[in-house]
Amino acid sequence: MSRQDVAADRVLSRTLKLGAYTAFVLILAGLALHHFAAWGGKVAAAGLLVLLATPALRIIVACIQFLHERDFKYALVSFGVLAIVALAYVLGLHT
Amino acid sequence: MTLAAMLLLVAIGFCAGGFGALAGVGGGIIVTPLLAIYFGLPMHQAIGVTLLCVIATSTATSSMYVERHVTDVRLGMTLELATTVGALIAALVAHHINRRTLAVLFACFLLYSAGSMIKKAWDSRNEKREEIIPDYTPQNYPMGMAASLIAGGFSGLLGIGGGPIKVPVMLLFMKVPLRVAAATSNFMIGVTAATSAYVYWGRGDVRVDIAAPLVAGVFAGSLLGARISPKIRPVYILMLLVTIAGWLAAQMIYKLFAGGFQ
Numbered sequence: 605m606s607r608q609d610v611a612a613d614r615v616l617s618r619t620l621k622l623g624a625y626t627a628f629v630l631i632l633a634g635l636a637l638h639h640f641a642a643w644g645g646k647v648a649a650a651g652l653l654v655l656l657a658t659p660a661l662r663i664i665v666a667c668i669q670f671l672h673e674r675d676f677k678y679a680l681v682s683f684g685v686l687a688i689v690a691l692a693y694v695l696g697l698h699t
Numbered sequence: 700m701t702l703a704a705m706l707l708l709v710a711i712g713f714c715a716g717g718f719g720a721l722a723g724v725g726g727g728i729i730v731t732p733l734l735a736i737y738f739g740l741p742m743h744q745a746i747g748v749t750l751l752c753v754i755a756t757s758t759a760t761s762s763m764y765v766e767r768h769v770t771d772v773r774l775g776m777t778l779e780l781a782t783t784v785g786a787l788i789a790a791l792v793a794h795h796i797n798r799r800t801l802a803v804l805f806a807c808f809l810l811y812s813a814g815s816m817i818k819k820a821w822d823s824r825n826e827k828r829e830e831i832i833p834d835y836t837p838q839n840y841p842m843g844m845a846a847s848l849i850a851g852g853f854s855g856l857l858g859i860g861g862g863p864i865k866v867p868v869m870l871l872f873m874k875v876p877l878r879v880a881a882a883t884s885n886f887m888i889g890v891t892a893a894t895s896a897y898v899y900w901g902r903g904d905v906r907v908d909i910a911a912p913l914v915a916g917v918f919a920g921s922l923l924g925a926r927i928s929p930k931i932r933p934v935y936i937l938m939l940l941v942t943i944a945g946w947l948a949a950q951m952i953y954k955l956f957a958g959g960f961q
Contacts, residue, residue: 620762648911659893696901
């Protein structure tokens with residue numbers, strides 16, 4: 605069985621929930637404000653950025669957990685995924 | 700954008716997110732063609748916006764799956780090494796592919812997805828829910844990595860999650876139980892879609908005015924869908940999705956022959 609222990613799953617699940625709800629609230633607020641003030645669009649965009657950042661945050665959390673469990677093989681795998689995602693971010697800004 | 704258009708986008712997102720959570724199929728496949736056919740969005744922009752919906756579905760639903768301990772985080776992370784590379788390459792290449800070619804590829808993928816959903820509905824006729832997950836060790840990593848690379852490529856190219864490619868491979872070749880395969884695929888989709896979304900976002904192919912109401916709808920739909928999913932048989936939702944996917948594929952093919960998607 606290669607599944608993670610219960611406590612680690614809980615931390616990961618909370619990270620995902622935090623990102624999802626923060627993005628959701630910001631987007632809803634932005635959409636509502638948009639009809640009264642022009643900067644409402646910026647709030648909604650901030651919500652979308654939180655949504656975009658959540659998967660990256662999720663990898664970082666998993667990486668830290670693997671280090672904590674002294675599972676260096678999977679910490680390295682997580683770091684590799686993070687590096688590819690970061691490369692996508694950098695290349696995205698320069699194409 | 701008018702209030703009516705905004706509410707319509709919220710409703711589309713709500714259906715996509717709800718169907719995704721209820722049927723275990725990413726709702727992304729219905730969003731891209733709807734935007735391209737009925738909102739007149741260029742394919743690249745429709746795909747960019749859909750990627751955000753895919754991340755929203757994955758984030759909202761996988762938090763629940765992880766909590767129920769059906770996600771294999773180690774397996775997911777390993778396969779992500781391949782999906783993200785595929786997604787990155789495809790997202791960079793997608794920019795140089797013309798809209799009509801993308802539309803043809805997408806129509807083909809819609810038909811493939813409809814086929815795989817029919818199979819899924821057929822298989823789930825008298826399937827008992829696996830209450831206890833059997834012990835397993837993932838097998839055949841090379842096959843899994845190769846499939847993940849391809850799934851990631853399709854994700855970056857067409858803005859989809861790639862579940863219909865990854866789940867069968869995990870099930871058949873890697874010998875992972877179905878529930879674990881579905882939850883792990885869903886968990887991976889967020890990271891894969893984010894990789895391509897960064898490229899689309901940086902290039903300006905993600906329109907905030909369209910993405911924001913859609914994503915709000917997706918969140919609401921997938922949270923509600925995940926809550927009521929134990930009470931609803933996925934067969935009916937799958938048949939509804941097959942109908943919608945078939946209709947949208949027919950519309951795309953019709954529009955292609957009429958010289959659309961220029």
